[in-house]
Amino acid sequence: MKTIAAKIWEQHLVRREAGLPDLLYIDLHLVHEVTSPQAFESLRLAGRRVRRPDRTLATVDHNVPTTGRDLPWDDPLSIRQVETLRANCAEFGVPFFDIADPRQGIVHVVGPEQGFSQPGMTIVCGDSHTSTHGALGALAFGIGTSEVEHVLATQTLPQAPPRTMAVEVNGELARGVTAKDVILNVINAIGVGGGTGHVVEYRGDVVRALSMEGRMTVCNMSIEAGARAGLVAPDDVAFAWLEGRPASPAGAAWERALDRWRALASDEDAAFDAVVELDGAALEPCVTWGTNPAQSAPVTGRVPDPADASGEAAREQTARALRYMDLEPGAALADIPLDRVFIGSCTNSRLEDLRAAAACVRGRRVANRVRAMVVPGSGLVKAAAEAEGLDEVFRAAGFEWRDAGCSMCLGMNPDILLPGERCASTSNRNFEGRQGPGGRTHLVSPQMAAAAAIAGHFVDVRDWEMD
Amino acid sequence: MRRFETVRGGALPLNRADVDTDQIIPAKYLKRIERSGFGEFLFDDWRKDPEFVLNDPAFAGAPVLLAGANFGCGSSREHAPWALEDHGFRALIAPSFADIFRNNCAKIGLLTVTLAQADVEFLMARAEELPDAAIVVDLETQTVATADGAFRRSFEIDPAVRRNLLEGLDAIGLTLEREDDIAAFEERRADDHYPSTVPAAEESA
């Protein structure tokens, strides 16, 4: 009578003691340049080593330019942070996908792509979107730098067991409604703090029918509802996706792994601390209008009126968001004119995302006033997309086609919005200034972003001709 | 880690819900490889507004921050607690905190206190009215009180977190004392397939 989260937890218990948090074993620790330098430095000062370099993998993603990658970059601090990670990996023996490595990319794209992220594992990274890896049926969560150091030194973490939440999406999605719309609707339904303290298990027909990439999009944004992690029970979709990846088991080990993985699913009668149900058939393509990921509405909808919010605090929060976003209450979302379009980030930069976006732009031109770019999630995604000519489709339409990295998701590398610029983005956060100080972010699916780039404003992709 | 000692002093009211860590410290300041020096960038964008409460001299030096629900949501960046701590905050009081943020605070000796929404609102209103009035946050007795004694509430906290904060324990050192358990766990699981990140050629070399 156990949930998958509880099963994975128990399989990783190193020690349980009354009055103390459980000591949990960590199977895979992903590392990037921003949240690790202080951890390595403290390790060094304490004379400690990395306990399991073979369970640790580092890459660079947040700081790297996505064009003109030869040194020197404009920002010496970015160079120093990347060089610091390089030196730390060399010193502590940690495998590292450096900037010139074809496998370099956003850490949450790289792990699953290589097959390092597997069902039933515990996975951590000094990054809140580590929940992405839960799509494979792993318990994956973000940690801070002190915890990064803890895992480097001990390969374990003291953790209190989470509560569990089932998010069940049944029915069937309409054409043009994507995994991104599913998760934006979930966050809208439960709120940005709705998942706090919980591991969310996504279930139901809609989730089962999603591709692996789609499940990663959904799990990726679990943290935007405050959840500690999000996951999907592994099934044939996951197994097919894993088979043959560089780090996946092979031969007899593959068969053994399948047996183990199949036993992970939540038991039929497992009880969750909370249950949320959504009707998949009722979902529409979504656009965020505000400054947190719960502030969204169907593309056919309108900017809300703060006066309609319940309670003074909610009214003030809505009014603040509209002031920042420079939107009028009651305006049609589809009429909002755009300056920039960003297709990328660990939410939506995998091959399937790029294919879906390309299908919306093939043979068309980006609107005059819009500057649009596509940033593949990894060097391998980029190569695969180029092998099928997607780069040509995007370039011909007027998109910039770039090298892998976090890019315009977070305003930490040269790809940023200028103050006041308005962007349709496939990333995961529309916080104030997230894409650059004063920038305005609308979160959407890759299809919605691609169509918006062509039209110059949002459009309902359910009516958009795709090839 | 710094030990948590009873805090007595002013409280700065940040009356907003869902304050995310991108506001607490924007990404462009995360490029430092040191742990210190983040305080000057705390709430960097919001501070450009002269009306922003952090710019109000009446609250300068306040060691307690009062905030709305779900404080610290978003990014896992520990730079956010570092910036708050570096600025001089020792205790944060809100109706709720984001999970990773709360964990990160605990690791650096910054106390997060969860009180009922109405209590936080009361304290905020009071701070706005009487910026000089001190409040006392006592972890030993698990209480928050106004210095005049008119308001007093106890709060819940995980007993292990409480002990770590009071004693300023080295969490890694404590776990390393469990080396036998960790090694035994690795031994027990040795048959399972879990991927190694080290290329096979190097591993056998």
Ligand code: SF4
């Ligand atoms: S793409 Fe964005 S959300 Fe994802 S890891 Fe990079 S910065 Fe974080």
